[in-house]
Amino acid sequence: MYRFLLTPRWLGILALTLVAAAVMVLLGNWQLDRYEQRTAVNERIDAGSRGTPAPLRDALPAPTGGAGSVGPAPAEQVEWSRVTATGRYDAANVVLIRGRTVDSKVGFEVLAPLVLTDGTAVLVDRGWVPPAPGGAMAMPQVPALPTGEVTVVGRVHPTETGGAGVDRRDGRLETRRVTVDKIARELPYPVHGAYLLLDEQTPANDPAFRAVPIGHANNWQNFGYVIQWWLFAAMSLFGYGWVARREARRAAGLDAPKRPVDRAAEPATPA
Known part of the structure; x- marks a missing residue:
């Protein structure tokens, strides 16, 4: 058959x-x-929320190049872990990340370079602020940075990819994505190869900021x-x-x- x-x-x-x-x-x-x-990413995010903060140097390799260079990317198992670092904010090089959404509202995330005692810096995402009246791209009112020594605790966030270059508007750097290597080219010191999502800060962070949530992968x-x-x-x-x-x-x-x-x-x- x-x-x-x-x-x-x-x-x-x-x-x-x-x-x-x-x-x-x-x-x-x-x-x-x-x-x-x-x-695995979701598990690291959950573990990071419970972990004890480690010193930045133990989690993220320091950059070894000159001004504008970027250090190595963090190891995969370190991403989203909590770290602590102490330094001074550089108020002359605040970075605004435009077009960012929190609670269904479009605004800006505010990054500030935290300059460490060895002369290197790590970018710290202080949080989200709404735009000024006039539209989603209107320059926001950004709370002043604390002066003097600052200690931060934050999550290690890998650099984002894509996006255009970095512009300077009204004395602040502005871009669409947190692409660490592009931002580092505009800064006068070497920068670590990831940035920190701020959890805690001493002295305390300004209450005008909203914490940037960490979304789980689907x-x-x-x-x-x-x-x-x-x-x-x-x-x-x-x-x-x-x-x-x-x-x-x-x-x-x-x-x-x-x-x-x-x-x-x-x-x-x-x-």
């Missing part, structure tokens, strides 16, 4: 089905890898794609088997349509 499967036509259909199923399985495996990566979306692609692979193989069985039954006459009975041709039943 199934010798037709060895014909060139059916062998070609089988090859296409196997290739399609293999591609779907690989796509599912790729989404599984993305799920595992995002799950890992369950990737897990849904895993199931989807693997189901598609199974359905393609099932579909091939179903079509092949139907063809075999048709060739054997098992699925031939029944001829209708002509009632008029039947002999009359005697009374």
Whole structure:
């Protein structure tokens, strides 16, 4: 019944089905890898909220180049961990990150370089402020930086990617993304390869700032794609088997349509 499967036509259909199923399985495996990566990020975020702050030097390598250079990126296991650092804010190089949303409102995140005793600096995200009246891009009122020595506790945030360059407006640097290497080119000292989301500060941070929330990665979306692609692979193989069985039954006459009975041709039943 199934010798037709060895014909060139059916062998070609089988090859296409196997290739399609293999591609779907690989796509599912790729989404599984993305799920595992995002799950690991979420676990680091949760662990960071509970961890004891470590000294900045223990978590983030110091830059070794000259002014405008950037230090190494943090190790993956260090991202989102809490660290502490002490230095003095550089009020001449405050950085505004425009177009940032907190609680469904568009405003600015405010970064300030914290210059350490060794002459290097780490960018500290002090928080979010709303724009001035006149639109989402209107220059905000930024609370003054504390003077003197400051101790901060914050989360290690990896540098963002993309975005345009850094402009200077009304005496402040302004950009769209926290791209550490681009910001560092505008600063007169070497900068660490990640920035800090401020949790605590001594003296206390100005209450006008809103804390920037740390969003968890949507890992369950990737897990849904895993199931989807693997189901598609199974359905393609099932579909091939179903079509092949139907063809075999048709060739054997098992699925031939029944001829209708002509009632008029039947002999009359005697009374």
